[in-house]
Amino acid sequence: MRYYQKKLECISRGELRSLQSERLVKLVRYMYDNVAPYRKKMVDIGIEPGDIKDIDDLKLLPFTEKTDLRDNYPFGLLAKPMKDISRFHGSSGTSGKLTVVGYTKSDLKIWAQVMARSLVMAGADKDSVVHVAYGYGLFTGGFGAHMGAELIGSTITPASSGNTARQIMLIRDFNAKILCCTPSYALYIAEEMQKLGMSPEDIPLKAGVFGAEPWTNEMRDEIEKRLGITALDVYGLSEISGPGVSMECTVKNGMHIWEDHFVPEVLGADLKPLKYGEKGELVFTTITKDGMPLIRYRTRDICTLYDGKCACGRTHVRMSKIVGRTDDMLIIRGINVFPSQLEAALIRCGNIVTPNYQIIVDREGLLDRLSVKVEMSDEAFTDTVSEVERIRKAIEKEIHDALGIGAKIILCEPRSIVRSEGKAVRIIDNRKKY
Numbered sequence: 443m444r445y446y447q448k449k450l451e452c453i454s455r456g457e458l459r460s461l462q463s464e465r466l467v468k469l470v471r472y473m474y475d476n477v478a479p480y481r482k483k484m485v486d487i488g489i490e491p492g493d494i495k496d497i498d499d500l501k502l503l504p505f506t507e508k509t510d511l512r513d514n515y516p517f518g519l520l521a522k523p524m525k526d527i528s529r530f531h532g533s534s535g536t537s538g539k540l541t542v543v544g545y546t547k548s549d550l551k552i553w554a555q556v557m558a559r560s561l562v563m564a565g566a567d568k569d570s571v572v573h574v575a576y577g578y579g580l581f582t583g584g585f586g587a588h589m590g591a592e593l594i595g596s597t598i599t600p601a602s603s604g605n606t607a608r609q610i611m612l613i614r615d616f617n618a619k620i621l622c623c624t625p626s627y628a629l630y631i632a633e634e635m636q637k638l639g640m641s642p643e644d645i646p647l648k649a650g651v652f653g654a655e656p657w658t659n660e661m662r663d664e665i666e667k668r669l670g671i672t673a674l675d676v677y678g679l680s681e682i683s684g685p686g687v688s689m690e691c692t693v694k695n696g697m698h699i700w701e702d703h704f705v706p707e708v709l710g711a712d713l714k715p716l717k718y719g720e721k722g723e724l725v726f727t728t729i730t731k732d733g734m735p736l737i738r739y740r741t742r743d744i745c746t747l748y749d750g751k752c753a754c755g756r757t758h759v760r761m762s763k764i765v766g767r768t769d770d771m772l773i774i775r776g777i778n779v780f781p782s783q784l785e786a787a788l789i790r791c792g793n794i795v796t797p798n799y800q801i802i803v804d805r806e807g808l809l810d811r812l813s814v815k816v817e818m819s820d821e822a823f824t825d826t827v828s829e830v831e832r833i834r835k836a837i838e839k840e841i842h843d844a845l846g847i848g849a850k851i852i853l854c855e856p857r858s859i860v861r862s863e864g865k866a867v868r869i870i871d872n873r874k875k876y
């Protein structure tokens with residue numbers, strides 16, 4: 443087993459706790475002294491830095507939310523003067539203002555280190571070519587993967603997103619071992635390869651570091667088969683740093699959260715911390731950042747945390763795949779629907795459809811109506827009405843079994859759903875217009 447920072451990645455739980463406690467105590471004092479909006483939150487609930495003695499006191503502290511970043515746009519949450527800020531990143535989100543994050547040199551170094559740990563998990567080393575097809579820009583994907591690979595000493599192809607035929611050519615001709623991009627783009631690359639008459643043996647890739655959007659284990663199987671690689675999940679968000687907040691090892695039993703930098707909690711609906719093994723909203727405290735540290739940042743991502751030793755030897759807790767968000771969870775006719783459940787159901791339908799889909803929710807009178815636009819595969823595509831109807835019924839049944847509600851299935855031609863080079867747009871919720 444290879445590691446990037448073995449001592450820290452395999453640190454004992456006791457030592458890790460002491461490190462977290464020491465860092466949290468310092469952080470709270472630092473935030474109180476340097477970030478006025480956070481100091482106000484603490485004052486409002488009557489908490490002082492001296493009340494925080496160790497990591498167990500985390501639960502006493504107020505939360506930070508995306509609206510805090512927006513309300514203090516652009517620089518209100520920075521803890522350092524501009525001369526110490528080396529870079530900005532941000533994410534546009536679904537609506538409203540950009541969420542701005544400022545990084546000091548030290549923040550960038552830590553981010554590069556956690557991303558290096560993550561890429562090493564996928565097999566990156568000094569001799570590897572790492573192909574980065576995440577977008578470079580305000581989005582953290584491209585730069586995050588790039589900095590991590592650079593620290594390892596790998597050779598980087600900073601392809602960014604777009605021009606899929608050229609991506610495939612670069613992967614093949616530059617002998618890329620590791621592919622970094624969104625899982626939906628990985629699948630798109632696989633499709634394009636197929637169109638070009640290429641098979642997995644025609645490309646040198648060994649592993650993929652895929653994240654930035656939710657994906658299922660069924661989708662993993664599909665990508666692994668079609669690209670002939672090991673596909674691993676990487677998680678992160680710009681507010682906390684970027685990709686590499688957590689990363690799946692080859693045991694594929696959850697993503698290790700780099701807890702010496704990012705302390706996770708999972709909260710129930712009452713915003714009280716849950717135990718390991720219980721599903722809830724993921725919350726992070728950054729205990730080593732100094733440009734724009736965040737305390738108890740509510741990610742809105744839903745997952746489960748697991749402790750216990752991992753066969754890879756790393757001691758940091760693991761998080762399950764993200765199964766939805768507290769805010770993009772669809773409630774259709776009173777039933778909670780997560781796009782990941784639907785995706786898994788589609789993949790279970792076998793090779794009659796591709797995993798490209800769009801969920802469309804409309805309101806007819808007082809009733810919600812769920813439609814799912816699904817792309818047929820080349821193999822199954824047919825003009826025969828009875829055959830199309832048979833396929834439609836089969837998918838309808840699979841989705842009904844998975845979600846507990848009926849959905850109208852709209853079958854469409856292969857490659858007719860618009861592909862995204864970044865995060866796929868899966869949900870069109872027309873109810874918001876009514």
Ligand code: DLL
Pocket residue numbers: 532533576581582583652653654655656657675676677678679680681684685686741743763764767
């Ligand atoms: O998506 C950072 C990133 C880049 C992660 C590349 C992994 C790879 P944001 O644009 O700020 O940052 O979006 C963060 O994306 O709160 C999740 O909802 C979602 N997300 C990120 N990674 C995963 C993943 C980047 N592996 C938001 N699985 C997060 C599911 C993910 N959702």
